[in-house]
Amino acid sequence: MTAVLARRAPVAKLAASGLLSLVALLTRDPLALGFLIAVSLVLAPAFGVGFADLLRRAWPVLAAAVGIVLTLALFSADRSGDVILHFGPFLMTSSVLNASLSLALRLLALALPALLTFASTDPTDLADSLVQHAKAPPRFAFGALAAFRLLGLFHDEWRTIAMARRARGLRRAFFNTAFVLLVGAIRRGVRLAVAMDARGFDSGAPRTIARPQHFGAADWALIAGALIVAALTLSLAGL
Secondary structure, eight states: OOSTTTTSOHHHHHHHHHHHHHHHHHOOOHHHHHHHHHHHHHHTGGGTOOHHHHHHHHHHHHHHHHHHHHHHHHHOSOOOSOEEEEETTEEEEHHHHHHHHHHHHHHHHHHHHHHHHHHTOOHHHHHHHHHHTSOOOHHHHHHHHHHHHHHTHHHHHHHHHHHHHHHTTOOOOHHHHHHHHHHHHHHHHHHHHHHHHHTTTTSOOOOOOSSOOOOOHHHHHHHHHHHHHHHHHHHHHTO
């Protein structure tokens, strides 16, 4: 990617995302969490992620946030405060609204920085950066790379399994399909582990670096910027 923040070292982006996620966990103040979300949305183009692409990636998180609001409106034990909306079992009071809104905003504030990081990071560059900059063991880093690469196959395999079941006249049962997918994933993981061991990933011998990763002033600036945003967020939350 050519976007300015997308070119930063993967470890720097992970560190910045981790700082913002930690701050999101420390507060439930809607103003502070809204500030974090606004910063993520403003910086999305700098990561090379358009708003349409971000929405496509974040729709499960948005659905979960809506689910939090609906669940608390139906089952919350504390329904004090003014009644805002009452329809059948759906009772939204001011206390329920504040609680559900803060939890939904926290979920979005946790998810958006991570989405921007992984959407703008090549898995191979991530593994190389983990080894070179974070000094992670190669076995762990490249095992994570292999797992990350295989995640994209799940959707295609799910569709293939569903089509095969339909061709055999079987029902498209969710749990049966998920079980078949799980078994296939375990088998592939075992074959992949054997192949990695055969290539010396667990030998303990020093490994050469085929793709050197640069970590410079711009990467430190990204982490410093995340620290500034985190400090501003905590000040807005009164912490």
